[in-house]
Amino acid sequence: MVLKDECFMTGYRKQLISWMFVMSQNIFPKLFKNHEPWRTYRAELLTSPENTIGKYLGLFLEKYGLELISKVERHPYHTITRYGPKVEDEIALHYLCLSNGKRSLYMYGAILLAILPEYYNYYLRSFRLGKQGNPFHHYDYKKLLNVPIDDFRQAIFSTREFKLVNRPLI
Numbered sequence: 001m002v003l004k005d006e007c008f009m010t011g012y013r014k015q016l017i018s019w020m021f022v023m024s025q026n027i028f029p030k031l032f033k034n035h036e037p038w039r040t041y042r043a044e045l046l047t048s049p050e051n052t053i054g055k056y057l058g059l060f061l062e063k064y065g066l067e068l069i070s071k072v073e074r075h076p077y078h079t080i081t082r083y084g085p086k087v088e089d090e091i092a093l094h095y096l097c098l099s100n101g102k103r104s105l106y107m108y109g110a111i112l113l114a115i116l117p118e119y120y121n122y123y124l125r126s127f128r129l130g131k132q133g134n135p136f137h138h139y140d141y142k143k144l145l146n147v148p149i150d151d152f153r154q155a156i157f158s159t160r161e162f163k164l165v166n167r168p169l170i
Contacts, residue, residue, distance in 0.1 A: 014087045017114040038142050042067055045145070053079060053152060054145030076141040080153060081129075088119045095123045096130035102137035133157045 045058030056079040083093040094110045136156045
């Protein structure tokens, strides 16, 4: 009976955290982002040359039925690191970015408010992976959409780490 209740609570917490992510995506950019949005859409990204960051980004968005979020076009992080859009993946990606040197109010909020203790080991592995990689949070990814994704990954991660992030997308 306890196991059933724990599974129920995990599902409920994931739904709550997912709702918080969705709500914050509408509010945070309006309050804290003053740069121009990309104005780039999934269909356009899917026409990018094969094996580029742009093509992989388009495939990621298509696979999950997503579009880029205006002014916070962070999905390239997902394609470079291979983290999915599930709640636990989003949180793990924030841990990776934290240890990789990224600093933002949104990231701190996600880490503090959206913790799922049952994924502690996943978060720890993500934190270690980010710490071992070269910083990648500071790039202007709109300018890198035509860069070959494997070349970029190899510049960020060592050979051992590259194997962790170079698994099939679909």
